[in-house]
Amino acid sequence: MTTSRTTQKVQRWIDLLTTLLSHNFPLTFLDLARGVPQYLADGSVDAGEPSPTLKRMFERDKLELRNMGVPIETIGEEGEEDISYRLRPGDFYLPYLEVAAQRGTLKPKKIDRHGYRSLAQLTFDADELVAVAEGAARARQLGDPILRADVDSAVRKLAVDLPLGAASAGDATYVRQPRERADAATFEALSDALFRQKRVSFDYRAMGRDETARRTVEPYGLFFLNGHWYLVGRDVDRDALRNFRVSRVGGVKVNAAKEGTPDFVIPDGFSLRDHARSRNAWELGDDQPLEAIVELRGRSGAARAAAALGEPVEEHPDRRCYDVRRRDVFARWLLSFAGELVPVAPPALVEEFRAQVAATRARYVSGERA
């Protein structure tokens, strides 16, 4: 009878975990191996001298379990003779989760057995429980399958004690997804590269030039803005920070060289939160910002909402000031208000706007196609 490699590995990991959890003192590898049948298979443990193959297997198991979040503790320095390992139930198992409500505290059933009695207890107030449930729902709505899997996995653990389903029942909030979405494999590969700080290469469809080119990027983060996920990172060939819409990324290859070693360091000054801050299209770009003064001449809701994005101008209650890096984009945005928002300074912006008005009108009057 044969067992698949995956099943063998899962069985070995379960044996390793149960052996560690059954002891309230650190175990040397030899002690540990006696609780894991697969570690005994080559006979080297019984001979008192674990084989190099077996040691490598254990090191890999330990690393992979830690990557899954299992806090196996090493006592002593790696490489020393008397090194030992420990996994305390309190560090591994979820604390008992209670809910404090007006009618009293909702307590989970406690397990009266060794290893479970010492588990910590964590009390959530009812409004905190609702926040957890609604926050989980909001993160799920963003459309990143890896993020969703992490949320689902967390909620399943918490829901053993907490009534999260009932807590989120009233959250009628929707986040509409864009038509074009990235596939799960792309998210998975990019998340893996991010976590391990490995370079990635991928095919990227540049919409401006309508061509697909191979890009090599050091990923700094993934962010969701205006309905889309973006990867931000250093484009290695251009030596510049760039954003890539994840739905336009394909054929991701994570650098396989030196698997356990990061390829790069994210600069200290980089803040993903600041970078991902919502900005208007005219605020993006490398040009020096110019101060654009715009006059509000209309009263429609759209024009007033747009005016609210600018800063007041002293002594001119009908004017607003905007920081603009992309003049052409800003001029088109103003054009969409059909004369309700009109630029008055600087002259270059006024001229740009005038040209846009003339070119657009010509499209209708002359009948010439763009």
Added chain:
Amino acid sequence: MSAAEQLKRILTVIPRLADGEEHPVDEVAELVGIDRRKLVADLTSVSERYDTPGGWVDGVSITVGAGHVSVRTSHFLRPMRLTMAELCALELGLGLLRRERHAHELPAIDRASERLRKAITELPQNEQHEGMRAAELSYGGDPTHLATLSRARKAKKKVRLRYRSGSAKESSERVICPHALLHSAGSWYVVAYCETGEGMRIFRVDRVEEASQLAEEFIPSREADVARLAAERPFVGEPERTMTVRYSPRIARWIREREGGELDADGSLVREYPLGDIGWGVRHVLQYGPDAEVLEPVELRGEIVRRLESVAL
């Protein structure tokens, strides 16, 4: 399927099962988010052992019947603590929630985050997970209006709204019953029954000038109706006719990516939209300048020319 995924599933399912009782297999499978075949396969694969000694399975009994499953073990009776990746995922959602809510609701969100942090496994590599993802559901309006609408929706209370629609020159007051909030393409909307207009309407939240929650309660419409309305285009109002727009080859690819459709031989794209509001049609087309042209209706073409000619610089 990786070993890590399978182990995670097993560590999730055992606390649900290992009380010695029989559990309906479909119910358990649904709780852990897998189908029954995978659930049974997970349990049988880890218990089929040919080792001596048998490791974990020596103290375990598993029964798999036609519709029920049961497990007895002394290990894994509690779920594993949250991992850092799981915490970060929840905190991303809590961060979004923070920006939708009133100041007085923020402490509960922050406390929830603190509690969750006490439930994670502590590992040196935890900090690597932090800051890998960020998200913002952008919003250009007064944040208190979104928070008021959110709170009133939860409390099923009516809201008095001063609102100026995209085309209206003056704002108007109305009483609405907020059923749902919707974020779409960079804007927040409230899906509501409008007592003034006597029908379901969608209001763009950054055009709300004032919002105040009233004491009067309302009975929500069926959830499915609200979800259907939220899934439709939020900005077209009651469509009466169709607007046809041609996008130039310079921008057609972006429009196609967003809205679908096939490019013409010259690289341009023609799309049709329900047109409920002329003002919306004008704004929609003019944002692309000379790269978009209304083909129909003719009156809208005339309106665009008229408005462009009235722009005084």
